[in-house]
Amino acid sequence: MTKASLKGKYEPDKVGAVGTLAVNAGDVKLRAYMTNATFVSGPSLNGLSLSVEKPGSFIVDYNVPKQDIRFQFMNTVRVLDKPLNLTYTHERSENQTALNGMLVLDSANKFSANYAFDSGNCKLKYTYVHGGSSTFEPSYDLAKNSWDFAVSHRLYGDDILRATYQTSSRVLGLEWSMNSLFHGNFKVNASLNLAEELKVPKLSAESTWNFDM
Structure with a gap:
């Protein structure tokens, strides 16, 4: 089975697109990830990444233009x-190593932590699902000594409204994710920096289409 997805993103100052082509090869998936840079001024290797993935076990990503490789290994204890x-x-190129752990207490409560070995920074997050439709996610960044908050609520069908607030940067965000009629989804994002004297919201729209080939 071969699957493809195309994502388009619009912001007032730029328009971008990315594409993904995935092929199932037994227990592993082969994936090619392409951005605008892959096609601008004719086909090229710019913006092209290749990956090999075994779900729940490992992912190996290779950035073609940078000749850089990224390893990710997953396990459950x-x-x-x-x-x-x-x-x-x-x-490899950034020499960055991180360990992420998520402890699932039950279907409504999860604790997670992310530790970066290069910087020594640790981030903690608690996820609580209320009634199967509302999710609350407070998180704490030890390096910044600051809290972030996220609240999401499922509306009609699979449509989701999500609000976020970063206390360190004082950025308030709002996202509305909707299912489209073409096997994809559509997102509208708005963010507002409360620390700026002139508080002008930044808007963007993003649409994704999925295809079976």
Whole structure:
């Protein structure tokens, strides 16, 4: 089975597009990721990334123009009979290594932590799902000593309204995600920096189409 997706994004000052082509090859998936730079001024290798993925086990990404490679390994262990999902990520060129863990207490409560070995920074997040339709996600950044907050609510069908607030930058965000009629989705984003004297919201729209080939 071959699947393709095309994502278009519009902002007042620019228009962008990315495409993904995925092929199932037994237990692994082969994926090609392309951006605007791949096609501008004719086909090229700019903006092209290739990956090999075994779901739940590993992902290897190769950035063609930068000749850079990124490894990601996933595993699940049990702690007090609760699943702990672990993800180890290493980027060769940036020499960045991170470990992410998510402890699933039940269907409504999850704790997660992300630790960056290069900087020593740690981020903590708690996720609570209320009634199956509303999600609350407070998170704490130890390096910045600041809290971030996110609240999302499922509206009609699978449409989701999500609000975020970053206390360190004082940026307030709002996102509305809607299902489209063409096997994809449509998103509208708005953000407002409350720290700026002239508070002008930034708007963007994004649409994704998925195809089976």
